[in-house]
Amino acid sequence: MQEILRLAIRNCLRHRLRTMLTILGITVAMAGFVFIRTFIEAWYAGVKTTAKNRLVVRNAVSLIFPLPISYFNTITQVAGVEKAGYGNWFGGIYKDEQYSSFQQFAINSSYLDLYPELIINPLERLAWESNRQGALIGRQMAAEYGFKVGDIIQLKGTIFPGLWEFEVQGIFAAKSADYDTRLMFLHWDYLNERNRTEINRQPDHVGFYMVKVQDGFSPAEVAKAIDERFANSYAETLTESETVFVQGFISMLATIITALNIISIVVILIMLLVMTNTMLMSMRERYVEYAIMKSLGFEARHLYALLLSEALLISLSGFGLLSVIMAIAFSLPPQALLGDLAKFFPNITLTPFTVGAAFCAALVVAAISGSLPAYHITKLRVTEALRYIA
């Protein structure tokens, strides 16, 4: 009803400070909710960019043990293997950082063919292939650190100790926005060379093999076939789909993610507390007015609609304010907001699911906080209320 809506709006404007504070409270709580949910989703985003028909082959005994380079030929000949590549996780540190936000992999050339979702300029790739000390870096990483083609990146090796210098030959992007392009590709050959001569940390070994399964072949079966090839050998392999592999990493923090999920519910509770507080206060102040309306012939459902409208106006305003803030926040680079935390995430994007969840939360909170005082009102006896002298 128009009248009721008008009344609701005017009632909200009565105590402007209180209404604004409540809206602010809702906004803050929703911001917390969105932050937590976005965090959780960002953490799981890694799985989205994996492919089921890409397999990871690694040492069965332990993730940290390498596999011999000699396995490469054998793997490419297994039925169902369309293409294979290999690499080592380099784990270098840039400048004085405690942990670098970009990952470095020492790979062979065919590795790049396994990732059609990366957009690599063919000329840049050629340049990289002809420079042993060349590096291909991802767009996000380039943006974050301001690297350009031709820059020299100096890394301090941890697993492979020493000072390493690489020249940026190209910057690649990814087709999907979910893809984490804080990534740097180096040459495995260069790493192995130095490993053989200076470092001697299991040279001629790779950290993992990457395999693309041919269309028409079952990834599970190809994985099994690969492992069977190397059963009872010097280094047994464990082959699994990229999705399963990444999930293994993500589940490392499963407990903390659960805790965060719990906290996001607590946030909704806090929203509810703030709203209900305000609504109860408003109701108490206007008790007599409700009595008068009842005496005029307004029924419980009208008054309920009034209270609900007020609650909705407040919580939806909070949502509106939140939307404005989020729009600004997400157009900024992650560093500005999260500072150090940004290192731990691939991409921060606001998913429609999170927005929808926040909106639903706003509706639910309004409904509940409006219903509680409304219940009091429906029980209201006009005669008693009229005896009330504020």
Added chain:
Amino acid sequence: MSLAVSYNARYLITRKATTLLTLSGIALVVLVYVATLMLAEGLRQTLAGTGSVENAIVLQNGAQSEIQSGVTRAATNIILAEAEVARRPNNEPISSTDCVVVVSLKKSVDHKPTHATIRGISKHGLEIRPAVKIVSGRLFQPGSKEVIVGKAIHKRLTNAQIGSYIKLAGTEWPVIGVFDAGPTGFSSEIWGDVNVLMSSFKRDQFSSITFRLKDRADFAAMKRRLEKDPRLKVELKRENEFYESQSQGLADFIKLLGTVISVIFSLGAIIGALITMYSAVLQRTREIGILRALGFRAGSIFCAFSAECLLMALAGGVLGVTAAVLLSFVTINTVNFQTFAEISFAFRITPRIALQGLMFSLIMGFLGGALPAWRAAKVKIVEAIRTL
């Protein structure tokens, strides 16, 4: 008339409801804040306790953790021959050359794989860590494939009980004992003979060397000397400091996350307090006018309202801290992404943390009450009395 009385009762209940709501909000926020501190503290205690200040640990230079490190036998021999290393009467160094490996084992609860840390220790490996005690079964026989399992994980992994067999490097290793290393990282590990492990895993380099210092003060000089030696390529750390730094990443992460969340939450609670207090002031404007007319100064009005808010906040704080204490019964198992190892730690409350929680609630109470209290103090007597 009884009608009026019942109405007043309802009115009072509403006021109580408001106070309770605001109080609960503050309690919740304090709970989250204190829980974060407790989590970080539990983590810190677990890893700081791992390792003693009497010992030094040697790793490959640049290695971020034991699993990334490789120290050659040659370097080991040189180091253990150094003067600062404490020795037994028979001149053997009090040390342990360890080989640390991370393998995938199945959890008993859902049979999903998790990462477990396997540590090969040498003959005196237990001796050098006096905090570690065998609580059931016995120590492994040197030269055999027997292993002992840490108390924190022996129930969490399948086949990790005494009498079962753990599959490592393709063969079965009998579990013959359980050890307790207190609230430290060691309690989540599986220990065996380093030589047997190294040969099974085909490793020829140690991950780390831990030895007892003759004198704690020797450490600095020894560190400088060894780290400069080009033959060795190692770095030296005090054992306790090393293990503490291992959790740095995870601890920082938890603290940062927790702080951000707590800040956001506290804003919400402060706003809730502001709303409540402003309404209280509005309601009692007449009361305030009368008090001022009686002679109370504006300052006392300010203090009175501030105190009321602080009291409400403190009550919320006490509630929150009490609830947090209940959390101490919860254990967290997660994987430290720096070391890949699974660690088990609990929420640990200390008097300091409890105090921090209460201080936090008081700050929220102060911030939520100051502005409304100031407004209360500014109330003009004349206007207030006129208010119906």
Added chain:
Amino acid sequence: MTEASTLNHPISKAIINIEKLSKSYQRGEELVQVLDNLSLTVKEGEFTALMGPSGSGKTTLLNLIAGIDKAGSGYLEVAGSILNELNESELTKWRARHVGFVFQFYNLLPVLSALENVALPLSLLPMSRRERYERARFALDIVGLGERANHFPAQLSGGQEQRVAIARAVVTDPTIIIADEPTGDLDRRSASEIMVLMQRLNQELKKTIVMVTHDQAAAGYAGRILHLDKGRLLD
């Protein structure tokens, strides 16, 4: 005075019929009898004042007639409906159609203008917005506050607020007007303004009015005065 009014309206039907009406409530251990077997008839077009000391039951009687309270026992028929037989929802609808209220204070919603306050009860009836506001304006004119249509209660004096309340009470063209101490909160001059208005409503618009009051002067404007004590009518 009663004779006079019946002479002027020869065929007046009884709009309020009360027989042996009782109401009591429990107060701790005591059973308090508010109304005790009360019987009363009010004819259409009558202006009745109810007077009596505190606790005499006059306000309770008023509330019962107005349909905002329920009797314990007895017969209560107002504007053709037996009120005891109506449930809460029916009673509310009945009130909206048949009763106009004027309370002692807090009549108006502070967030609505005078015109909007008067139009409020009309939003429950099916009519266009234009019609509502036309009728509201008409009612405001009757009480002489046409130029204050857009003022808010905070901008009106006590007497003016009550006049707006009266306008609201008549705007739905109710069968009876119920007034509970309408002059209780006003100064002498405003009080008489209000009573003159009420009298006009009764005599010109033929409105049936039942009013509770402490004020002798106010009661003087009514056509008939009834006295209550301890829940009974005094003759």
